[in-house]
Amino acid sequence: MLKLYNYHRSAYGRIVVIILTEKALNCEYEEIDPFAGNLSSQYLKLHPFKRVPVLKHNDLVLYETRAITEYLEEQFPNPTLMPTDIVGRARVRQIVAMIDNYGYLPLVWQVYVESIEKQSTEEGPDSEILQEGLLNSARFLGAIEELASGGKFLVGNAYSLADAHLIPMIDCFTVTKQGRAMLPDYPKLSQWWSSIRKRDSTVTSRPKY
Known part of the structure; x- marks a missing residue:
C-alpha cells in the first residue's frame, strides 16, 4: 500500500505525483499544509522537519523527494525512469x-x-x-x-x-x-x-x- 502526504501546491510533492502517474501506481493521498502551523504530532512523527512530501509504503516511511523518487524507481522499475547506461x-x-x-x-x-x-x-x-x-x-x-x-x-x-x-x-x-x-x-x-x-x-x- 502506498500513501502520499503532500501539499497540492508543493513543487517537490508534485515531482512524486508525476512519477506515481508515470508508473501508473495507485496511491492514497492525504493533504498536508506545511504552512498552516498546526501540524499534528502524528504527522511530525513522519516528518520531524514539518515539510512535504512523505511517502509511506507498507511499514516504510520516507521523506526527502530524491530518496522517494529513487525508491519508487527501484521498487517499481516498470516503466524505467533511469537510463540503462x-x-x-x-x-x-x-x-x-x-x-x-x-x-x-x-x-x-x-x-x-x-x-x-x-x-x-x-x-x-x-x-x-x-x-x-x-x-x-x-x-x-x-x-x-x-x-x-x-x-x-x-x-x-x-x-x-x-x-x-x-x-x-x-x-x-x-x-x-x-x-x-x-x-x-x-x-x-x-x-x-x-x-x-x-x-x-x-x-x-x-x-x-
Missing part, C-alpha cells in the same frame, strides 16, 4: 542535484513567489530578491542548457527522473512574465518544455497557480 544515470543524478542546489530557490522562491504570490500581500514583491532570482535563474538555466540532450527529454531519448524533477520548477518559473521572456534564450530547454508540458503526467499534476 552509467553515463546517462550519472547525468540524471547530476541534473537532479543541480535542481535541488541551484534551481529551486531562484526559480520558485525568488522569481515565482516574489512575482506572483506576493502581489496580493501587504508587503508586496521585493525587487532586490526578484532581480537576484532572475540572475541566479539565468545561471542555472544556462548550465542545464549545456547538459540537455536536446529534443523531448533532458537525458537521452527517454523520459527520466531528470524530467520529472525539473517540470515543476520550470512550470512555476514560466507562470511569471519574466520567466516566459527568459526561457526562449535557452533553445534546448524551450524545445523540451514545449513538448513535456503537454505530457499527461505534467498536465494532470499541475496545480492552479
Whole structure:
C-alpha cells in the first residue's frame, strides 16, 4: 500500500505525483499544509522537519523527494525512469542535484513567489530578491542548457527522473512574465518544455497557480 502526504501546491510533492502517474501506481493521498502551523504530532512523527512530501509504503516511511523518487524507481522499475547506461544515470543524478542546489530557490522562491504570490500581500514583491532570482535563474538555466540532450527529454531519448524533477520548477518559473521572456534564450530547454508540458503526467499534476 502506498500513501502520499503532500501539499497540492508543493513543487517537490508534485515531482512524486508525476512519477506515481508515470508508473501508473495507485496511491492514497492525504493533504498536508506545511504552512498552516498546526501540524499534528502524528504527522511530525513522519516528518520531524514539518515539510512535504512523505511517502509511506507498507511499514516504510520516507521523506526527502530524491530518496522517494529513487525508491519508487527501484521498487517499481516498470516503466524505467533511469537510463540503462552509467553515463546517462550519472547525468540524471547530476541534473537532479543541480535542481535541488541551484534551481529551486531562484526559480520558485525568488522569481515565482516574489512575482506572483506576493502581489496580493501587504508587503508586496521585493525587487532586490526578484532581480537576484532572475540572475541566479539565468545561471542555472544556462548550465542545464549545456547538459540537455536536446529534443523531448533532458537525458537521452527517454523520459527520466531528470524530467520529472525539473517540470515543476520550470512550470512555476514560466507562470511569471519574466520567466516566459527568459526561457526562449535557452533553445534546448524551450524545445523540451514545449513538448513535456503537454505530457499527461505534467498536465494532470499541475496545480492552479
